Amino acid sequence: MTPGASPIDGGTRFVVRARDAAGVWLCLFDEDRERRVVMTRDGNWFVCDVAGVGPGQRYGYRAEGEWAPHAGRWFDPAKLLIDPYAVELDRRFAYDPALSQFGADTTAIVPRAIVPAPVVPIRPASPRIDPARPIYELNVRGFTMMHPDVPEAQRGTIAALAHPSVVAHLQKIGVGTVELMPIVAWIDERHLPPLGLTNAWGYNPVAMMAIDPGLAPGGVAELRETIAALHAAEIGVILDIVFNHSGESDVHGPILSLRGLDDRCYAHAPDGSLINDTGTGNTLDAGDTGVRDLILASLRHFATLGVDGFRFDLAPVIARSPGFDAHAPIFAAIAADPLLADRVMIAEPWDIGPGGYQLGQFPADWLEWNDRYRDDVRRFWRGDAGVGTLATRLMGSADVFGSPTRSVNFLAAHDGFTLADLVSRVERHNHANGEDNRDGHGDNLSWNHGVEGPTDDASVNAARTADLCALLATLFATRGHIQLTAGDEFGRSQRGNNNAYAQDNAITWVDWAARDVALEEHVATLSRWRRERPAVFDRTVPDQATWLTLDGTPMTPERWEAPDCPGFELRLPGASIRIDRAARTVTLA
16 A cells, blocks of 8 residues: 555545544645545555546545544544645645634645656665765755845745855865755744744654745755755755654644544553653654654655755654664664665654663664764863863764764754854843743853853954864864754854744844854865865774873873863874864864
8 A cells, every 4th residue: 555646547546544534535626626535445544546636636635533632533524634645735834723623624724735746766876975074954944045146036945055156155165965954844833923933943844755835846856956966066965854743733733634634643641641752742653653654655755856864853752662762663674675774864862751862872874963072072162071071072972882983973053052152152042932031951051251142342252263263173173973053164143042943034044144254264174174184084983093282292091080181182194183272272284
């Protein structure tokens, strides 16, 4: 049984899972006219073949059955439902209270899925990811909304990433792979519209395979062509994907797709309540075969478009049922899949559920975001951690991963302070989010050189710049994979907002006119240095490494443990790294 809409002779077959439904209708739309077709049950599935229907046809589903939310039954024929296997939609999602109200018809406010045209799959080449070159995390919309060279009509889209000026910048700083924050269709959290805000990050998906029409007006073809253009520039593409929850939220959330068709896809406690290991109100149950099948189908879909790999948001969830299992079926299924086995898999190895912190526990062929690297490097440069801890992180965190390292080392990411804000703010400044500055992390391991926020004091600004240079040099001197967040290479600020998920505006849009060009040149130089020295980026800990004090004498156990030790010099074959916290410098040769 192939879920979704697939071609047959003279028409299209529609297949949807609805295990507990009494009945399901296929809804075909011509302009605003709706035609309903009764579907036939086949086990857990409902199926119908419709003659004369082909690519471009708009459609959705309606399901009938028991309305008993406390028992996981949310059947309401008034709700138009999105095919969980849809790959294109005709419009973006928009939150409306009617989406949560029993009996309120949602035909006018829910997107329609589009029957896809046949696509010749691309046989993925070897993934483009190289520890010599940084991964570059970016928000598709925010990255080019203010780019002066990108045509206004194209700004904020996936296609804009292939613009020659954008590609030239990526090449200048040596980017090897771009990691796109979520691009599948999402919906705003219900508290945002009354505040005049929208979700700018996309970590609230509804259709796991359908690209958000606002990011890709050209649909699947736009993503495919952009990937091809980036590949031609020797830049890989990784997608940040969210298989831990959906935008249907908690029991007060909207009925848009899985909830109205097959609520068993969500994890429930023994009393029937929704498990919330994600902090968003619901958690997808990866122990359910239907959920695993949807995850695998989504990964395959994007792999056939040329995607090099995937970063899994709150990744422990895909291995829960309900507890985390390092040998969960999803890992074996990915490893055995001919389209997925060689794709790059990156875990964000934590969620908020019991036993949710799983750094170092993912399969040996997976990479993992390393928050211990982030925190310990920040602590060192702030003056809170010693040189021994820094050296461990610099060499790939063997205490966590062994050798070869699987660490993705980063200093800042989409959530939290930007790198420039890290050295200029102690407190978060999230008032624009409408939550009285309560949201976001309170302790960011940051410092401000005695002044909170922007200043005209030249000495303070010089000290901040020196710290940025030292932090970036530390990152580029680190073993394993390294990751930059877009704009950190030239001092981008979010005005101290460390949880800017709801700021689709100048707070999160990259300001290309305000770039610190000197810092950008520094990063370009660091990137060239790294690429030319395999002894630095090689994922295996080298046999030949000499550790010296800043005076040139061998490091001793006492010096490693001394809290006042300002740094060290590391000599590797063809490279040397000198870190001096007292001078606020990192010298690479």
